Amino acid sequence: MSEDATSPTQPQQDRSRRAILSAGIGMAIVDMQGRWVEVNPAFERMFGHHAADLIGRASAEFVHPEDIDAVRAAFERVLKGETPALDAQHRYLHRTGAIVWAQANVAMMHDDAGLPNYLIVHLRDISSEREAGQALQALNQTLQQRLAEGAAALQAMSQQQEAFAYGVSHDLRAPLRAIDSFAALLDSKARGLLDDAGRDYLARIRAAAARMGELIDALLDLSRAGRSELKFEPVDLSLLAGWAGAELQDAEPGRAAEIDVSPGLVASGDERQLKLMLTQLLDNAWKFSRTRDRVRIEVRGERDGDRLHVRIRDHGAGFDMRYADKLFEPFQRLHGADEGGGNGIGLAIAHRIVERHGGRIHAESEPGQGSTFHLDLPAATPADPEFHPDEPAE
Amino acid sequence: MMHKEILLVEDNPDDVELTRIAFTQAKIANKLVVARDGAEALDYLFARGAFADRDPAHLPSIVLLDLNLPKVDGREVLQAIRGNELTRSLPVVVLTTSVEPFDVEASYALGVNSYIQKPVDFEHFVWAVQQVGLYWLVLNHPRDGDD
Numbered sequence: 001m002s003e004d005a006t007s008p009t010q011p012q013q014d015r016s017r018r019a020i021l022s023a024g025i026g027m028a029i030v031d032m033q034g035r036w037v038e039v040n041p042a043f044e045r046m047f048g049h050h051a052a053d054l055i056g057r058a059s060a061e062f063v064h065p066e067d068i069d070a071v072r073a074a075f076e077r078v079l080k081g082e083t084p085a086l087d088a089q090h091r092y093l094h095r096t097g098a099i100v101w102a103q104a105n106v107a108m109m110h111d112d113a114g115l116p117n118y119l120i121v122h123l124r125d126i127s128s129e130r131e132a133g134q135a136l137q138a139l140n141q142t143l144q145q146r147l148a149e150g151a152a153a154l155q156a157m158s159q160q161q162e163a164f165a166y167g168v169s170h171d172l173r174a175p176l177r178a179i180d181s182f183a184a185l186l187d188s189k190a191r192g193l194l195d196d197a198g199r200d201y202l203a204r205i206r207a208a209a210a211r212m213g214e215l216i217d218a219l220l221d222l223s224r225a226g227r228s229e230l231k232f233e234p235v236d237l238s239l240l241a242g243w244a245g246a247e248l249q250d251a252e253p254g255r256a257a258e259i260d261v262s263p264g265l266v267a268s269g270d271e272r273q274l275k276l277m278l279t280q281l282l283d284n285a286w287k288f289s290r291t292r293d294r295v296r297i298e299v300r301g302e303r304d305g306d307r308l309h310v311r312i313r314d315h316g317a318g319f320d321m322r323y324a325d326k327l328f329e330p331f332q333r334l335h336g337a338d339e340g341g342g343n344g345i346g347l348a349i350a351h352r353i354v355e356r357h358g359g360r361i362h363a364e365s366e367p368g369q370g371s372t373f374h375l376d377l378p379a380a381t382p383a384d385p386e387f388h389p390d391e392p393a394e
Numbered sequence: 395m396m397h398k399e400i401l402l403v404e405d406n407p408d409d410v411e412l413t414r415i416a417f418t419q420a421k422i423a424n425k426l427v428v429a430r431d432g433a434e435a436l437d438y439l440f441a442r443g444a445f446a447d448r449d450p451a452h453l454p455s456i457v458l459l460d461l462n463l464p465k466v467d468g469r470e471v472l473q474a475i476r477g478n479e480l481t482r483s484l485p486v487v488v489l490t491t492s493v494e495p496f497d498v499e500a501s502y503a504l505g506v507n508s509y510i511q512k513p514v515d516f517e518h519f520v521w522a523v524q525q526v527g528l529y530w531l532v533l534n535h536p537r538d539g540d541d
């Protein structure tokens with residue numbers, strides 16, 4: 001290595017020196033032995049030293065003891081030419097002993113012969129940025145803790161809801177069974193002692209008990225629809241709709257009904273829950289067709305990219321679109337019991353299931369013209385092992 | 395075999411009475427022994443406590459078990475029955491109000507023979523109890539030596 005290459009005299013001749021001296025951020029020139037050769041006023045302010053106290057001293061003296069190995073290694077890499085420039089954050093020491101966090105940019109300069117000559121060091125004081133960053137981190141931690149607390153509270157609430165639903169299932173049913181059963185026994189034992197009014201009262205008691213039993217079942221379904229774990233798999237909605245329709249026909253074998261389902265409507269979702277959803281929608285269509293000679297329900301649909309659109313159309317009573325927003329709210333009924341109105345929970349169950357599948361449901365109707373329920377659900381993807389492309393959706 | 399008892403583990407007196415009526419209507423003549431909680435059921439089966447003078451080898455033909463019971467609940471009773479050499483193969487039918495999937499799964503995992511939800515409606519309830527009696531007391535052939 002020539003005398004020239006290590007001489008600090010050459011940079012002093014550089015025009016850029018003036019630029020360095022007047023720069024707003026800390027700048028310094030370091031020789032190939034790691035000593036300060038020149039520092040600018042901003043650098044002096046950063047470290048609380050006069051240039052005269054710094055020149056000729058080892059730059060390592062001003063590095064925080066815990067960071068010295070890291071800084072040495074970094075300089076080493078630049079000196080060996082392993083990296084042309086360096087960008088790193090380290091701690092340095094102010095004259096008073098205070099820690100100065102600085103972002104260091106180090107670049108190797110070469111002489112005319114292309115040999116390493118000296119290093120230019122930029123040091124930017126980032127202490128306040130780091131403080132802000134730490135404050136942000138602390139805030140983030142607090143936030144995450146709050147979130148975790150919120151999630152735990154939600155979990156506790158969901159468990160409470162579960163315990164409540166369980167209690168409803170068990171504790172409300174048992175007295176209901178007693179009411180219905182002893183009314184039935186009274187009816188059979190004391191039938192001869194009662195007049196028509198008395199027997200009518202017993203029949204009313206039993207009918208009310210039956211309705212309450214159905215209501216409890218529906219509430220449990222609603223609660224389960226909101227909390228049960230969903231197992232996503234390809235689900236043949238055509239098959240499930242046909243099944244739900246057959247169940248309705250079984251429950252009312254004397255009713256003339258035509259349920260026409262297009263094949264191949266395969267969604268991605270939880271089979272048990274989607275069956276429950278279709279049962280509710282078909283039950284709704286069936287109930288509101290009671291004024292018609294025959295129940296007619298069509299289930300159609302098509303795949304649209306990764307979505308499956310399904311339409312369930314009936315030709316029943318229909319409803320006034322002004323009340324469409326109430327349709328999916330629990331306990332909201334648009335029809336009285338004599339018009340086929342149920343417990344007001346069925347469509348709320350269907351709605352909750354569709355929402356939990358990341359889908360959407362809406363209905364359109366006109367009084368006397370029947371209703372169409374539109375479903376938008378995730379479609380089964382061709383990658384799913386049970387996807388059958390040989391059964392194209394209509 | 396027809397004279398062996400039916401052990402009904404049930405804390406609700408209404409359900410006890412209804413089960414009794416259902417068996418009478420079904421012409422099932424076996425004596426109905428009622429335990430009001432799980433602890434009493436286990437004392438009876440293992441001839442302990444108030445039942446210390448009973449012959450523990452003389453087992454009921456079937457146990458009808460409610461799940462939600464005071465003191466020792468139905469799951470624990472089931473566990474104790476399956477865990478004892480003497481009662482290991484005793485037919486146990488869960489007869490409960492709950493149809494929570496969790497209860498059904500847990501009961502089968504613990505080795506229950508059947509799981510029946512008690513219907514709310516009286517006729518259905520009688521029908522269910524009759525089916526249980528018909529199957530376990532008439533059709534089912536117990537293991538040799540169990541009788």
